[in-house]
Amino acid sequence: MKKIIIATKNKGKAKDFEALFNPLGYEVLTLHDVAEDMDVEETGTTFEENALLKATALAEHLQSIVIADDSGLEVDALDGRPGIYSARYAGEEKSDEANITKLLEELRDTKESERTARFVCVIAVASPTMEPFTVRGTCEGAIAQERKGNNGFGYDPVFFVPSENKMMAELSAEEKGAISHRGNAIKQLQSKLTALL
Numbered sequence: 001m002k003k004i005i006i007a008t009k010n011k012g013k014a015k016d017f018e019a020l021f022n023p024l025g026y027e028v029l030t031l032h033d034v035a036e037d038m039d040v041e042e043t044g045t046t047f048e049e050n051a052l053l054k055a056t057a058l059a060e061h062l063q064s065i066v067i068a069d070d071s072g073l074e075v076d077a078l079d080g081r082p083g084i085y086s087a088r089y090a091g092e093e094k095s096d097e098a099n100i101t102k103l104l105e106e107l108r109d110t111k112e113s114e115r116t117a118r119f120v121c122v123i124a125v126a127s128p129t130m131e132p133f134t135v136r137g138t139c140e141g142a143i144a145q146e147r148k149g150n151n152g153f154g155y156d157p158v159f160f161v162p163s164e165n166k167m168m169a170e171l172s173a174e175e176k177g178a179i180s181h182r183g184n185a186i187k188q189l190q191s192k193l194t195a196l197l
């Protein structure tokens with residue numbers, strides 16, 4: 001099987017990528033497989049900057065084509081927060097559980113119609129032989145009052161997807177990939193992918 005390297009340590013993201021790339025004939029490798037010690041600081045101010053930082057650092061290190069994903073949740077009632085800080089919203093330990101608790105607490109007095117939000121996923125592609133580039137995918141939804149569902153990762157248990165009438169965490173990996181920010185970003189990548197890999 002052909003291999004694709006993703007500059008991530010997030011196992012939930014890796015699963016999402018596997019559901020999207022395995023059917024296309026690619027085995028997904030992550031930092032855990034290729035450079036366990038590598039830790040790229042996300043010092044950018046946009047998803048694009050952070051995705052490029054992660055992709056170019058690993059592409060340089062491995063002298064190979066690499067993709068990276070920087071993603072997060074934008075909540076309208078919170079002026080777009082947590083945004084690029086989604087992973088570390090409740091602290092540097094990056095706990096999905098604590099992040100959800102903090103989010104629900106911050107939205108405690110926000111009524112149903114004002115709980116709109118979107119997931120954003122920016123994927124950067126970098127290689128030693130070409131200019132890096134990014135694609136962006138989004139997924140519109142709303143923040144629920146309570147957790148529901150056991151699939152996915154991050155904020156999936158409280159992210160309501162109107163088109164499915166379900167929480168993201170109630171969808172299978174394949175169902176999530178069909179409608180998610182990550183799936184949408186990868187769809188944009190696909191046309192360019194064949195030429196690249």
Ligand SMILES: O=c1[nH]c(=O)c2ncn([C@@H]3O[C@H](COP(=O)(O)OP(=O)(O)OP(=O)(O)O)[C@@H](O)[C@H]3O)c2[nH]1
Binds near residue numbers: 007010086119153154
């Ligand atoms: O419920 C969710 N479903 C998703 O599909 C999703 N995609 C992103 N997120 C949130 O945004 C952070 C990314 O931050 P991020 O891009 O810096 O990644 P990360 O730090 O977790 O791993 P790495 O790829 O940087 O190694 C994640 O941790 C999550 O909190 C999601 N939440």
Ligand SMILES: [Mg+2]
Binds near residue numbers: 042087
């Ligand atoms: Mg990160």
